[in-house]
Every structure is written in structure tokens, then in C-alpha cells.
Amino acid sequence: MSGSAIKITNLAKTYGKHDAVKQLNFEVQKGELFGFLGPNGAGKTTTIKMLTGLLEPSSGSAEINGINIWQHPIDAKKKIAYVPDQPNLYPKLTGWDYLEFVASVFQLPKDRFQAKAEELLSIFNLSNQASDLIESYSHGMKQKIAICGALVHEPAVLFLDEPTVGLDPKSARSLKNLLRKLCDEGMTAFISTHILEIAEQMCDRVGIILDGNIIALGTMEELKSAEGKADQSLEDIFLELTGGEDEQALINEITDDGDK
Amino acid sequence: MIQLLLRNQWKMAINTLRTQRKVNYLSYLIVAVVLGALLYFLSRSVWKMGSMITEPVLAGLVSYGSLAAIGFIILLGVPQVFKSLYAATDLNLLFTMPIKTRHIFWVKYIQSFIGIPLLLFILFLIPLYLYGILMSAHFLYYAVALLALLSVLIIGLSIAYLFNLALIQLIPANRANEFMTMMSFLSGILVYLMFMLPTYLDDQPLSDKLLQGLPLFPEWVPVTWVSDALVTSISGSAGFIVPLAMTVALAIIFMLITFMLVEKGFRTGWIKLSEGTSTKKKKKKISASKLKAPTLHHPIIAVGKKEFYAIKRDMREWLIFMPIIFFIVFGVIGALSGGAKLSDLQGPNQITWPIAQGILLFVYAMFNGQIASSSIAREGKSIWILRILPLSGRDIALGKLWISWLIPFIILTIIEIIVAIFLKWSLLPFIGGVAMKMVITLGISGIGLWLGTIGAKHNPNNPQQRLKFSTSLILLLASYIYLIIALIPYILLILPTDILDPLQDASVTGFWGGVLNIVMALLSWKAAHPIIVWIVGVVIMLVFSLGVTYLFTILSGRKIDKGVEIEIVRNTSSASFSKKSGKFF
Numbered sequence: 001m002s003g004s005a006i007k008i009t010n011l012a013k014t015y016g017k018h019d020a021v022k023q024l025n026f027e028v029q030k031g032e033l034f035g036f037l038g039p040n041g042a043g044k045t046t047t048i049k050m051l052t053g054l055l056e057p058s059s060g061s062a063e064i065n066g067i068n069i070w071q072h073p074i075d076a077k078k079k080i081a082y083v084p085d086q087p088n089l090y091p092k093l094t095g096w097d098y099l100e101f102v103a104s105v106f107q108l109p110k111d112r113f114q115a116k117a118e119e120l121l122s123i124f125n126l127s128n129q130a131s132d133l134i135e136s137y138s139h140g141m142k143q144k145i146a147i148c149g150a151l152v153h154e155p156a157v158l159f160l161d162e163p164t165v166g167l168d169p170k171s172a173r174s175l176k177n178l179l180r181k182l183c184d185e186g187m188t189a190f191i192s193t194h195i196l197e198i199a200e201q202m203c204d205r206v207g208i209i210l211d212g213n214i215i216a217l218g219t220m221e222e223l224k225s226a227e228g229k230a231d232q233s234l235e236d237i238f239l240e241l242t243g244g245e246d247e248q249a250l251i252n253e254i255t256d257d258g259d260k
Numbered sequence: 261m262i263q264l265l266l267r268n269q270w271k272m273a274i275n276t277l278r279t280q281r282k283v284n285y286l287s288y289l290i291v292a293v294v295l296g297a298l299l300y301f302l303s304r305s306v307w308k309m310g311s312m313i314t315e316p317v318l319a320g321l322v323s324y325g326s327l328a329a330i331g332f333i334i335l336l337g338v339p340q341v342f343k344s345l346y347a348a349t350d351l352n353l354l355f356t357m358p359i360k361t362r363h364i365f366w367v368k369y370i371q372s373f374i375g376i377p378l379l380l381f382i383l384f385l386i387p388l389y390l391y392g393i394l395m396s397a398h399f400l401y402y403a404v405a406l407l408a409l410l411s412v413l414i415i416g417l418s419i420a421y422l423f424n425l426a427l428i429q430l431i432p433a434n435r436a437n438e439f440m441t442m443m444s445f446l447s448g449i450l451v452y453l454m455f456m457l458p459t460y461l462d463d464q465p466l467s468d469k470l471l472q473g474l475p476l477f478p479e480w481v482p483v484t485w486v487s488d489a490l491v492t493s494i495s496g497s498a499g500f501i502v503p504l505a506m507t508v509a510l511a512i513i514f515m516l517i518t519f520m521l522v523e524k525g526f527r528t529g530w531i532k533l534s535e536g537t538s539t540k541k542k543k544k545k546i547s548a549s550k551l552k553a554p555t556l557h558h559p560i561i562a563v564g565k566k567e568f569y570a571i572k573r574d575m576r577e578w579l580i581f582m583p584i585i586f587f588i589v590f591g592v593i594g595a596l597s598g599g600a601k602l603s604d605l606q607g608p609n610q611i612t613w614p615i616a617q618g619i620l621l622f623v624y625a626m627f628n629g630q631i632a633s634s635s636i637a638r639e640g641k642s643i644w645i646l647r648i649l650p651l652s653g654r655d656i657a658l659g660k661l662w663i664s665w666l667i668p669f670i671i672l673t674i675i676e677i678i679v680a681i682f683l684k685w686s687l688l689p690f691i692g693g694v695a696m697k698m699v700i701t702l703g704i705s706g707i708g709l710w711l712g713t714i715g716a717k718h719n720p721n722n723p724q725q726r727l728k729f730s731t732s733l734i735l736l737l738a739s740y741i742y743l744i745i746a747l748i749p750y751i752l753l754i755l756p757t758d759i760l761d762p763l764q765d766a767s768v769t770g771f772w773g774g775v776l777n778i779v780m781a782l783l784s785w786k787a788a789h790p791i792i793v794w795i796v797g798v799v800i801m802l803v804f805s806l807g808v809t810y811l812f813t814i815l816s817g818r819k820i821d822k823g824v825e826i827e828i829v830r831n832t833s834s835a836s837f838s839k840k841s842g843k844f845f
Binding site: 052053054056073074075077078080081082084086088089090091092093096097100101102103104105106107108110113114117131133 | 552553554555556557558559561562563565566569570572573574640641642644645647648649650651652821823
């Protein structure tokens with residue numbers, strides 16, 4: 001691992017008077033699996049959309065492998081792939097057609113595409129459904145074919161927004177293993193998730209965003225030592241940092257009352 | 261329970277009204293003004309001419325009006341009822357709650373009256389009452405008019421419901437969306453036949469029969485009962501009782517049949533559709549090694565191929581070409597009923613060929629722009645894919661342009677080849693005409709594409725609705741204006757120079773005189789230097805058409821790079837307020 005795959009400098013997004021994302025500054029190193037956490041409405045998806053060229057920042061810059069995505073979008077997009085939380089794909093394409101379309105855009109050699117596509121379809125148990133129209137897929141299957149489409153061109157940086165939502169346990173495990181393997185081989189992954197166990201088990205580093213600000217950034221060990229609670233889980237740290245502990249205490253109280 | 265559900269619908273309707281964008285209020289105001297003007301026009305006509313409307317004429321008007329009301333409700337109600345019965349988002353929740361299916365159905369049925377039936381009720385009742393006042397009708401007339409009109413609306417609405425409840429049993433669930441569009445088309449034909457009924461029953465034109473006060477329909481047709489009841493009640497005679505009772509009874513029977521199908525047609529139909537696309541054909545078990553060999557293309561070709569699949573695999577997309585079938589079917593029927601023979605048309609190539617070119621260009625102008633503009637909004641919520649891929653706006657625009665130009669070109673050229681064989685056109689003008697259309701229609705596609713980027717609208721249930729209303733009007737105008745300008749050099753090329761003499765004799769002044777002078781000057785050059793003028797004409801046509809295509813493709817590409825805004829039409833639970841605009845990108 002050397003050099004930064006993602007460099008965020010003073011990145012901000014404002015909607016009218018509302019600051020959705022406030023002056024973010026951080027880097028993700030090449031080969032790193034980075035977990036991006038935060039409560040609902042904290043600014044995770046907005047940040048990912050700015051990093052992938054889907055949403056124009058109000059200020060600041062985002063670089064992918066040293067290329068500013070808003071100044072040189074095509075060059076930057078050649079390096080990235082994105083899997084959104086809602087896999088809205090082309091309903092009238094088959095899974096295979098969709099992968100062919102992505103491969104054509106990235107101008108992959110036929111042999112390389114076929115080998116990679118078949119490998120991915122096999123990993124996600126989609127080989128038998130590859131000839132069916134995407135409109136007949138379940139949410140999980142759409143999510144899986146979106147992941148296959150993202151990985152088929154072997155991107156340098158992969159952005160995933162809630163990738164495990166809708167996946168069956170086997171596919172979720174396959175995805176986790178695959179991501180770890182790909183990152184070990186040099187790919188960078190930027191994942192937003194609410195499932196803190198995933199972040200705790202898989203991620204090299206974690207960033208927590210709240211109200212558009214990064215409130216914690218580092219490895220699990222760094223976060224624990226910064227909070228002075230080495231024995232606590234990521235969930236405890238997250239709830240403490242994001243103010244969710246009050247709600248948790250209330251739930252415990254209600255549950256205790258109910259038990260009495 | 262029904263009351264509770266209705267109250268809930270009412271709250272949702274009020275909240276929908278309260279939270280929408282201000283521009284929508286303006287559109288409501290415009291609609292209200294238009295309807296108000298229509299009502300005023302109708303009422304004024306009745307008030308001014310009412311005394312001239314004799315009872316037999318009134319009978320004809322009422323029976324044909326009733327038929328029209330039923331026809332309108334079926335035509336516009338069938339898709340609306342389908343949406344409210346099977347596509348409303350609230351059904352998911354309602355069916356999991358302890359609510360009887362027939363209560364949910366009642367609410368949907370009552371809700372359906374708000375919309376076209378209510379509008380027709382107002383547009384019919386007020387002029388009828390004004391007529392009653394004018395003719396000093398008996399007080400019973402007003403009650404009869406109210407009851408008869410309500411019965412007519414119930415009959416129309418019940419037919420729309422029956423259509424849906426019965427056909428849902430026959431539709432394979434995975435084809436429901438496409439079948440729905442086809443059903444709208446079939447109901448259109450049914451209504452067309454209904455309107456033509458008086459013409460089929462008698463050779464005399466409808467207007468003549470109406471003015472002469474002759475009966476439009478036989479006694480057994482229910483709309484005749486409506487007119488009988490109304491006409492006899494004017495004087496207060498008891499003769500209205502039987503026809504009115506028959507009309508009301510028919511409405512009740514229709515309603516009862518509809519409600520008998522509730523459990524079978526509504527609940528199980530909804531379940532069938534909710535299972536939706538997963539009830540599909542037998543899956544072919546394909547092992548990973550047997551997946552088809554990949555066919556990869558240049559990105560521009562790949563974008564076009566993706567568009568082609570989206571069109572090819574959705575029957576609703578092909579309905580855009582339905583006017584061609586109408587042209588052909590009604591054209592052939594018209595020609596045959598007029599006693600024409602094929603041999604009559606085969607001789608005069610110099611007449612049939614230019615006329616066919618005119619018709620084909622008119623059809624191209626209608627389709628090319630529409631298909632190209634649709635290609636932008638077709639992306640809908642999937643637009644993120646194109647934005648995330650390393651594709652420039654220019655590449656995306658070119659990809660969409662080539663396919664949306666090629667599809668109508670292939671279809672219409674095949675038709676033109678068939679026509680050319682039948683009418684025995686000479687080869688050279690035929691090829692020349694095809695080449696000319698090939699170039700000229702590119703410009704229409706380019707303009708359509710650009711308008712698609714600035715006025716995109718996506719309604720998942722209606723692939724024909726892919727442009728905002730104002731943009732579609734601009735597209736229509738722009739296509740024809742472009743076509744007229746692009747055709748100027750071409751028309752000059754095919755105009756024979758021997759018309760110069762008669763033109764010189766014409767005494768036209770002003771603007772048209774100026775135009776005539778230009779035409780004469782050009783024709784004089786053509787007479788003096790035919791080859792040079794021909795080459796210059798072709799070059800001008802090429803430069804103009806290709807220039808317009810280039811310009812609008814580049815503009816489309818730039819707009820795509822900046823980000824296209826697609827207005828997403830969402831279906832909500834409320835049938836009467838079923839459209840809500842949302843912005844995407």
C-alpha cells in the first residue's frame with residue numbers, strides 16, 4: 001500500500017441554508033478497506049455521491065488516485081465503481097446483458113470479461129439467472145448483479161453504499177470475503193454501512209460522520225484508545241459518539257419495566 | 261370502516277394539495293378556467309338555442325351524449341381503475357390489516373367518481389337543468405335527469421371495473437404492465453366502435469339524423485331508455501317511469517356484478533400481480549460455462565444496444581408506432597370502400613411518389629423526435645449508471661441518437677419498399693427519396709434528443725409519457741419547422757423548370773410575392789445550370805441537416821454532462837391525486 005486512493009479536501013455540500021456535509025478532510029490509502037459510518041441523515045450518501053461524480057460539491061475537492069473527479073470526470077470514473085443502496089438497474093436487460101454493457105463501456109478484452117464475469121456470477125450464485133431479465137430479480141439479486149457489474153472491470157476504488165442490505169447470509173459472507181481479498185490485492189473499498197459488526201470485523205479504518213462532520217477517524221484500536229475504552233465494541237463507541245446511548249438507555253429501561 | 265378509509269383518503273388528498281409545488285396550483289387554475297369556459301360555452305349554447313331544441317332532437321342529443329359519457333369513462337377509466345385496484349401503493353398495507361376486501365373495494369369505487377365521472381356529471385347536469393328551466397319543465401324532470409345521469413355514470417364506471425376484474429384473470433402476471441397498455445388500446449377501439457354505432461345502424465349521416473329528430477338507436481339500446489325517460493318527464497307525464505326504472509335497474513345490475521367479482525378479481529388479482537414477475541417461464545438451467553459468448557462493442561454502440569433492448573423487450577414502447585397501423589388500416593379501408601383499385605394507383609408515379617414522400621416525412625417528423633426524446637427519460641431512476649460510467653455526454657448522446665434514428669428508419673423504409681413494389685415506382689427516385697429521408701430525419705432525431713435532455717419526464721407506467729407537456733409541444737413545432745426548412749432545397753430539386761412560365765404570369769405581391777421571386781430565380785438558375793444547381797441543392801441539404809444534427813447532439817452531450825433533471829411521476833395511493841412530481845438529478 002502506498003499513496004492515497006481517495007483524497008478529500010474541504011469537501012462540503014450545502015442545500016440552501018442546510019449544510020449536509022461540512023468541510024471534510026481525510027484520505028483513504030490504496031488497498032485500504034474504509035468503513036464510513038454515521039446515523040441516518042448524517043451525510044454518508046451525500047459524501048459518496050460527491051466522491052463518485054453523482055453530486056457536485058458546493059466547495060472543496062475529491063481526488064481518486066490523484067485525479068480530481070469534478071475536473072477530469074472521465075479519467076476518474078475509469079478508476080472507480082459504485083454500488084448504490086437502491087440498485088435501480090436497467091429492467092429490460094438480462095444480468096448478462098448488463099455485464100456486457102459495463103464491459104463494453106470500459107472496453108475490456110472479451111476473454112478477460114468472460115472469465116471475470118463467470119467468476120463473479122458463480123461467487124454470487126447468479127449463473128443460472130444471468131439470462132433472466134433484471135426486472136424479474138429480487139432486491140438481493142439486483143444488489144448482487146450490481147456488485148458483479150461494479151467488480152467486472154476490476155476498479156481501483158470501489159464505493160459501496162449499504163452493500164449487504166437485501167443480501168442473504170451466504171452472499172453477504174461471499175461479499176465480505178471477496179472485498180477483503182480484493183483489498184489485500186490492492187483495490188480500495190469505501191463502504192458505508194449501518195451494520196457495525198461488518199465495519200469492526202472487516203475494515204482497516206473507520207470514519208464516523210455526524211451532522212456532516214467527521215467526528216472520529218482511525219483504526220479500531222485508535223478509536224478505542226482515543227475514547228479510553230479498550231474493552232468496548234464499535235457499537236458502544238458509535239452510540240456514545242453519535243448520541244444514541246440516551247435512546248439505548250431508554251429502550252433498556254422500557255425493556256426492564258416490561259420484564260418486571 | 262368505509263368512512264374511516266374515506267377520511268384517510270381525504271386527509272392524504274389535502275396533504276398532497278398542501279405540500280405540492282406552487283407551479284402545480286397554477287396548472288390547477290388553468291384546468292379550472294378551461295373547464296369553466298367549457299361549461300359556460302355549453303350552458304350559453306343551451307340557453308340561447310334551447311327553445312329550438314325540439315323533444316326528438318333532445319332525445320337524440322341525450323342518447324348520443326349518454327353513449328359518449330359511457331365511452332369516455334371506459335376509455336379514460338380503464339387504466340385509472342387498473343392503477344387504483346392493482347398498482348396503488350396503499351394496498352400492501354390495507355390487505356395486511358383487518359379490513360374486509362369489499363370495504364377497500366367500496367372506497368376505491370367511490371374514489372373513482374372523483375375525476376372523469378364527476379366532471380361529466382357537472383358538464384351534463386348543469387346544461388340539462390338549464391334546458392329544464394328554459395322549457396319550464398315539470399319538477400320531476402330534474403329528479404329524473406339526476407337519477408338517469410347517475411345511472412349512466414355508474415354503468416360506464418362499472419364496465420371499466422368489469423373490464424379490469426375480468427381480464428386480470430386472463431393476464432399472465434409478468435405481462436400485466438404491457439397488457440394494460442394493450443387493454444387501453446382495445447378499450448379505445450371498443451369506444452370508437454360504440455361511437456360509430458349509429459353510422460353502422462343506418463347509412464344516413466349522424467348529424468342529419470340528429471337534426472331531423474330521427475331515433476339514433478333502436479328501442480332496446482339502454483341509452484334510448486335514458487332519453488325516453490328524460491323527454492317524457494319534461495311534461496310531467498308518467499311515461500318516464502318504465503324507461504327510468506330500466507336504466508336504474510341496469511346500473512344496479514352492473515354494480516352488483518362488479519361487486520360479485522370483488523373477492524375473485526380484486527384480492528386474488530392483486531395477489532397475482534404482486535407475485536408479479538417471479539411467476540415466470542420455466543427457467544433454463546444454464547451452467548456458468550454455457551453462458552453465451554460475450555459480444556462487446558464500442559461504448560457508443562453499447563449505449564444504443566442497451567436502448568434497443570429496452571424498446572424491444574417492452575411491448576408498450578412499440579405502441580408509439582400504432583399510428584402507422586391506423587394510417588395503413590384506415591387508408592386501405594378508405595381506399596377499398598371508395599372503390600379504388602390498385603391498378604389505378606400504379607400508373608401515375610409522378611403523383612404517388614411525391615405524395616408518399618410527403619406522408620412519410622410527416623410520419624418521420626412525428627416519430628423520430630419522440631423516440632429520440634424518450635431515450636433520455638427512459639433512464640428513469642437508472643440514470644446513475646450512465647453518470648458513474650466513464651462515458652462523456654457526447655458519447656451517451658451519440659449512442660442514443662443512432663438507435664433512435666435507426667429504428668424508425670428501418671420500419672418506415674420496409675413499408676416504403678413494400679409500397680414501392682406495389683405501386684411500381686422507378687428505382688432511381690425511390691433510392692433518392694430514401695437517401696434524402698435518411699439525411700433529413702437525422703436532424704429531427706437530434707432536435708428530439710436535445711429537447712429530451714431539457715424536458716425529461718419519467719412515468720414508469722406509461723412509456724409514452726416521457727416529455728413534459730410544454731416540451732412535447734415545442735418538439736412537435738420544432739420538428740415540422742425543421743422539416744420545412746430542410747426540404748426547401750429538395751423541393752426545388754424536384755420542381756420541374758417548365759412551371760416557370762405559369763409562375764411568371766402570377767400576380768402576387770408582398771411577402772409571398774418575394775418568396776415567388778426567389779423561387780423563380782432559383783428555377784431560372786436550375787434551367788440554365790441544372791447540374792450545378794442540383795449539386796448545390798444536395799450540398800445545402802446535407803450541410804443543413806448534418807449541421808443541425810451535430811449542433812443538437814453536442815448541445816445534448818453538454819446537457820448530459822451538466823446533469824439531466826428527470827421529473828419522476830410517482831403513483832401514490834390516491835387515485836384522484838395519483839401523480840406527484842419528483843426531481844431526480
